[in-house]
Amino acid sequence: MNLPVIKFALPFGSEVRWSDMLAVLVSSDPLPLVDMLDAGPVAKVDVEREAAVDPSNRPDIIVNADGRRLAVIEIKVLAGLGPQQLDGYARAVPDAGAYLVVFPQRLMIDLAADRRWQGVSWETLLDKYRSSQNEWVATCAAAWLEHLDRSLPKVNASTVWDDLVDGEDFVIAMRARMSWVYGQIAPPPPVRHDLVSSAAGTSWVTRLYADAKAPGYRVIAEVEEYLPVREFPKTASHLGLL
Incomplete structure (x- = not known):
């Protein structure tokens, strides 16, 4: 199957667009996320984007299910975490069932400083959505995975440190x-x-x-x-x- 070219909708320099697109996927089919969190069954899921929970904290995504806070999700692509950023979100939304930081598998974010937060790679999350019963969601997730795979460097024990591919960032x-x-x-x-x-x-x-x-x-x-x-x-x- 020829997948859509999604790189123009999801540039690596815009975490806002990545957050928006994930919100679209979760709103269209919340079941992959609910299953991953082992939080089901649920009847109604509501997604909030950059909800101003207090004057200084606007988490990227808050997922509510049946009147309870299912998850607070912080989106990362190229940027790192700000000082006390996660602690501020957790204090502002203390009743969430899960606190997730989503980042590329090849660009890890270290979460050792705050054990309340769980790291989930984009690859793991999108692989769940690739199996969605919603055909559009599944296709979008598959194209997104392909975008990640093509765009990020593949590093292993045989990688030469300064051997960059022509045009590589x-x-x-x-x-x-x-x-x-x-x-x-x-x-x-x-x-x-x-x-x-x-x-x-x-x-x-x-x-x-x-x-x-x-x-x-x-x-x-x-x-x-x-x-x-x-x-x-x-x-x-x-x-x-x-």
Whole structure:
């Protein structure tokens, strides 16, 4: 079957459009999501987009079922999480049955800091919707999966770190590589690891950390791609250009 070309409706730079489209799918057929959450049976499902639950919190999607909060869903594509973003949503909507963060499998979001939230990949969620009894929903989900598969770098143990495909987005390529590294690390206790923006604030890094023997301190190591462009301010200053 020839699938529709959905990339123009779902650009990777617009989480708003991804949120809108997911809201359309869930509104058209809520059963795949209900089954995934093991929350059925339900009679009536209502979907809210960017509902202003309080003056400072607007979760991407809230799903209500039979008068109860079924789920709060935060949508991620390329962006990371803001400081205390998930905690604010959970406090603003404390009665949800599930709290989900949806992100591409190859661009992981680390949720270790807030155990209330469950990470679900777009691939897992859309695979559920690909089996929808609603033909339009199933076709849209299949096209969406194809869009993800074609657009994001495929990274494995044989990937050469700096071997980019012609025209490939450098930032996404590096983030996908670091996401893969994060998924491969399983440090022994008491060492922990997460996926965060680097201390320099310019790229995603896999960070390993453990409490130091001195109270109140941590030992931290960051696995990071070093970019020569960072030398520019130092070199320019040395040459009197700044």
